[in-house]
Amino acid sequence: MSTREEDIPGYDAIIVGGGPAGLSAALILGRCRRRVLVCDSGQYRNHAAREMHGFLSRDGIAPSELRRIAREQLAPYGVEIRESAVTDVRRGARRFEVTLEGGERLRCRKLLLATGLVDRLPELPGLPAMYGKSVHHCPYCDGWEARDQAIGVYGQGGTGVSLAVNMKTWSDDVVLFTDGPASLSRSDADRLARHRIGVREERVARLEGRDGMLERVVLEDGSAVERRSLFVKAKQEQGADLAERLRCTVTEERGVETVAEHEETTREGVFVAGDASKEVLLAIVAAAEGAAAAFGINCALQEEELA
Ligand SMILES: Cc1cc2nc3c(=O)[nH]c(=O)nc-3n(C[C@H](O)[C@H](O)[C@H](O)COP(=O)(O)OP(=O)(O)OC[C@H]3O[C@@H](n4cnc5c(N)ncnc54)[C@H](O)[C@@H]3O)c2cc1C
Incomplete structure (x- = not known):
């Protein structure tokens, strides 16, 4: 027997993702007396980081501690949290229908x-143990x-060159590793030379290093370049395919696009926040x-309730 839409448990809003974006939204909506559910599969992007920097009043805090405090502060507002992945989302006649792993269905406005x-991340032997300690991607x-x-920078083409040049803001000693022929344009080669950035084209x-701390980048010809940290260009993919399922516009460059005010996507009633919309990734x-x-x-x- 099929379940009627009215019989499925309903929320004013379901928030998919319990990182800084989702938890912050939950706080505001909880304070608006909304019935809110956060579903979180717990694969945080900064899982490898020991400390989080640049968050006003929380500089240097462990990411897990930020989430712990945030969840504690949600409690008085009755926000529900499920440690569960959302596997499907559909737009019903009047509501969105959300399916959790295990098959449970919920609905929301x-x-x-x-x-x-x-x-x-690039597949470099030794990198996984150093990621978040001495190998990073965000200056x-x-x-x-x-x-x-x-500082070492690992990257190819113009993006590798840009990251290497940008790192001069933090250190005079920057070497770019291209892990194969650099094939630089004349202007990129001039730019690197002007900023005294060495280029190593040998394969890495x-x-x-030791205890996650980089000591040297070893090249295939056996030579080694002493470095204390390495910044890499990572390719980024969406954490979930739900925006595509809902036919929101998603582009490689801008992520899930917003068109209306206040982070609404190209699909009415669907909002996006945080890294998924690929603005400033902090x-x-x-x-x-x-x-x-x-x-x-x-x-x-x-607008729906008080018109
Ligand atoms: C190594 C590293 C270090 C960083 N250091 C800093 C720093 O020092 N300072 C700083 O400001 N920023 C830092 N960042 C960036 C920062 O981590 C991100 O900007 C921030 O986490 C984005 O928050 P978010 O809520 O959008 O995503 P996330 O924190 O990644 O949270 C997304 C959540 O959504 C969940 N999710 C995805 N799909 C589903 C689904 N289908 N169902 C349920 N849940 C789902 C994921 O499991 C995850 O829990 C760092 C990033 C990395 C990778």
Whole structure:
């Protein structure tokens, strides 16, 4: 027997993702007396980081501690949290229908995608043990800790060149590793030379160090370049395919696109916040976007209720 839409448990908003974006939205919506559910599969983008930097009043805090405090502060507002992945979302006649892993179905009036991004790191032997300790990808997150050190940059083409040049803000000693022929344009080669950035085109054999701290980049010809940190260009993919399922516009460059005010996507009633919308990829920006989306969701609900 098929279940009628009215018989499925309902929420004002379901938030998919419990990182800074989703939890921040939950706080605002909870304070708006909304019935809110956060579903979180717990694959946080910054899982490898020991400390989170640049979050006003929380600089240096462990990411897990930020989430613990955030969840504690949600409790008085009755926000529900499920440690569960959302596997499907559909737009029903009047509601969104959300399916959790295991098959349970829920419905909601508005939906917030705060599903983040997943980084695809270069496959370099030695890198996994160093990621988040001495191998990073974001200078705004970890550049200060690498200041004045011997910094390596791993990347190809114009993006590798740009990252290498940008790292000069934090150290004079920067070497670019292209892991194969650099094939630089004349202007990129001039730019690197102008900023005294060395280029190593040999294939990278492995990263060596101790306790997660990089000591040298070993090249395939057996030579080694002493470095204390390495910044890499990571390829990023959406943390979930729910936006595509709902036929929101998603592009490689901009992620899930917003078109309306307050983080609403190309599909009415579907909002996005945090890294999934690929603006500035910082936790405090994700939290701010979560708050803006919650504002938009509450305004949309008020329009329906108080017209
Ligand atoms: C190594 C590293 C270090 C970083 N350091 C810093 C730093 O120092 N300072 C800083 O400001 N930023 C830092 N960042 C960036 C920061 O982590 C992100 O900007 C921030 O986490 C984005 O928050 P978010 O809520 O959008 O996504 P996330 O924190 O990634 O949370 C997304 C959540 O959604 C969940 N999810 C995805 N799909 C589903 C689904 N279908 N169902 C249910 N749940 C789902 C995921 O499991 C995850 O729990 C760092 C990033 C990395 C990778």
